[in-house]
Amino acid sequence: MTATTAQRALSQLTEAGVLHERTGQRRNRVWQHDDILRILDEYVAHLRRQ
Numbered sequence: 089m090t091a092t093t094a095q096r097a098l099s100q101l102t103e104a105g106v107l108h109e110r111t112g113q114r115r116n117r118v119w120q121h122d123d124i125l126r127i128l129d130e131y132v133a134h135l136r137r138q
Contacts (some may be wrong), residue, residue, distance in 0.1 A: 106121060107121055108120060
């Protein structure tokens with residue numbers, strides 16, 4: 089995948105509210121999906137309880 093294609097996909101996902109960019113920078117940006125992070129946090133908490 090080219091950088092342009094990846095940027096276009098990230099832009100579309102951000103506009104659709106699926107991802108959000110969390111760094112506020114123009115370069116070396118990071119996107120996240122809050123629900124995925126929540127699910128992973130819940131899974132880790134479950135593992136710790138066992």
